[in-house]
Amino acid sequence: MSAQAKIVSEQTADTRPAGAAHPERRLxxxxxxxxxxxxxxxxxxxxxxxxxxxxxxxxxxxxxxxxxxxxxxxxxxxxxxxxxxxxxxxxxxxxxxxxxxxxxxxxxxxxxxxxxxxxxxxxxxxxxxxxxxxxxxxxxxxxxxxxxxxxxxxxxxxxxxxxxxxxxxxxxxxxxxxxxxxxxxxxxxxxxxxxxxxxxxxxxxxxxxxxxxxxxxxxxxxxxxPARPQPKLSFKDALGSLAENRPLRTLVIADAISGSAGSALGALFVYVATHVWGLGSSASLLMLIYFIAGLGFVPLVVRASRRFGKHRTLVGCCAFYVVAPPLTLLIPQGNMLAAAGLMVLLGVNVGGAGVLFRSIMADVADLDELSTGRQRTGVLYSFMALTRKGSGALAVGATFWALQWMGFDPAGDNSAAARNLALLFATVPMVCNLAVMALMWRFPIGAEQQLELRQRLERARSRGEHRKCAESPQLPVD
The missing domain is CATH 1.20.1250.20 (MFS general substrate transporter like domains)
Incomplete structure (x- = not known):
């Protein structure tokens, strides 16, 4: 078992108030x-x-x-x-x-x-x-x-x-x-x-x-x-600790898959609005509805994460993207009201998934600091940004290859390809979000585990243990 897995799974019997994580003032x-x-x-x-x-x-x-x-x-x-x-x-x-x-x-x-x-x-x-x-x-x-x-x-x-x-x-x-x-x-x-x-x-x-x-x-x-003193960490140890961090791997892979779904939908949207729904002239308005709906969902997602936990709320957001995209096939030609309703449903992931992935990464950063002694939040977020950009670029490329394979012509008559275009629009987010749900359902860092991480971090800092972490990734368990 890796050092990170031990830190997440093992519960301490130490209930001393000294070093316990103190409640933080609400921002x-x-x-x-x-x-x-x-x-x-x-x-x-x-x-x-x-x-x-x-x-x-x-x-x-x-x-x-x-x-x-x-x-x-x-x-x-x-x-x-x-x-x-x-x-x-x-x-x-x-x-x-x-x-x-x-x-x-x-x-x-x-x-x-x-x-x-x-x-x-x-x-x-x-x-x-x-x-x-x-x-x-x-x-x-x-x-x-x-x-x-x-x-x-x-x-x-x-x-x-x-x-x-x-x-x-x-x-x-x-x-x-x-x-x-x-x-x-x-x-x-x-x-x-x-x-x-x-x-x-x-x-x-x-x-x-x-x-x-x-x-x-x-x-x-x-x-x-204020920044805390940071111990030295060799390049080999730095890479090794990232490779061993199972929650980090899970989160980054899930975020990349989620980003792929969003990129594919973005690449297909104008084509679907034009050739499937017959609403090409209203594509910008539909996109505006999509973003406004996403803004409205953000506070709801934050509240839900407080009740159900962040990773379970993320699974719920993904469930929207499993259920909603197939409704594309039911939108009547030229029906603006039905298309707008679908865009409201799709809008849940505009803000919801991004909020939760980034918030969970902050918890993973606590785990990384406890394992290495270094606060490497910037490196972890850059890693997430890098994989999301790469997966998004690949998703757009794969989407356009699929369009070419099915004979879609942006400037031509696509009545024969419209059904396949709608199926592609519905299937890609379904498959991607089912994969994210499977990855995140049993994510090991919830509210209780994160509180435990914060308590252990404060004790390690107060005892000066952060100076030993780089030398011994197997941080002692209380």
Whole structure:
């Protein structure tokens, strides 16, 4: 049995009050709103980067599909380097202002400058121009998001409050999407120029204005906990402890599978709305309903996690995605009301799954610290981000290969392929979420186990045992 398995499964008989985990003061909603503020502009950045910028550079900017596709593929590979590097650096190099906050401040001008050059391109626009500024933009994005995620896990050691923290983060991310979607809709009513160029430019200006304000609110209002002394840990021991951590493996695999389902649905949605439901002109409105429903579900998911536990609530969220997608086959052609109802059901996982996966990762970080003596929250969250991005990219690729195999033509008549398209839309999330349910049903860290971890961590810190953990991964059991 691994060290992590022993720590989770064995119960201590030590009931001494000294070193016991003390109840934490409830974090105020205002504080959590301030903490989540940067999520709004970051979400507003993510949507156009995925949906509008590639088409903008392949079309009006004249770079072509092949060149733009290659650049964005390289950018994702760049993430594979910068994500774990950022996690490592933010874990290991504290400053007088904290480990996480300085990176948010440093990343803000980097994101704003690169957003200006990507969203409001300056001539001449070449493949080298786009490659350079996209790489800078992705670097700034990583410098902000990985420390911010890690900081969220460290705001509270309480099992339930961690769900509140990530609930506010997820709500901020969801709010950013309709805000940035609303900009083109408003401008379209008053603009007579090149709409595609104006749309992209307006989104960029929105991010450039909002991000510094949001980060300023965050770093001014929220303080970090003081960093503790960290023992040295060899590279071999660091990798070994990650490999032995069964809850970490389970969580990361489940999160990657869940992300695959979401990416596949996103890739298929417009095609389904157009060719299956006959509602292509309402696709944006349906997407807006989807995100608004997701925002409404976030507080319900947080409350449910307090009653049923986080991993069981996650299983319940996945059950929605097993039951709801097959309803796609029952939506009558042109029935907006039925399609909107389905989008409300699908919206539960927009925020619910993200809140719970990230909150559970904070509990896994406690287990990792108890095993190694090091607080490696940044590394763990970067690992989660990396696997989710990779699985999402693979899911989109596999989805489009499947569409090609079934003879689907985005520009042609797809009446014969519509049924297969609907089946694909229904089947992929069903299979993926059944797999997540199977993985997470018996997840070993619940509320009681996490309280035990916190008690053991506080005792280890008070006794100075954290200095011995790197030398002996088999932490003594009380």
């Amino acid at each position: 105020s909603s205002w504080l959590l709103m301030a903490f989540a503020a940067p999520c709004i502009p970051i979400a507003a950045l993510g949507l156009p980067i995925s949906l509008y910028i590639p088409q903008f550079y392949a079309g009006p900017m004249g770079l072509g599909l092949g060149a733009v596709g290659t650049i964005f593929m390289l950018a994702r590979l760049w993430d594979m380097v910068t994500d774990p590097l950022m996690g490592f650096v933010s874990d290991h190099y504290p400053t007088r202002w904290g480990r996480r906050r300085p990176w948010l401040v440093i990343s803000t001008p980097l994101i704003c400058i690169s957003t200006w050059f990507v969203f409001l391109p300056q001539a001449p626009v070449t493949t080298g121009y786009l490659l350079f500024w996209i790489f800078v933009l992705y670097l700034g994005w990583t410098m902000l998001t990985i420390p911010h995620l890690s900081w969220g896990a460290e705001l509270s050691g309480d099992y339930y409050q961690r769900s509140r923290v990530h609930g506010f983060r997820e709500a901020g991310e969801i709010i950013g999407v309709p805000l940035v979607l609303a900009i083109p809709a408003v401008i379209e009513q008053f603009s007579t120029g090149d709409f595609q160029t104006i749309r992209v430019a307006s989104m960029g200006l929105f991010i450039i204005v909002l991000l510094p304000i949001a980060v300023a609110i965050n770093v001014w209002s929220v303080k970090e906990r």
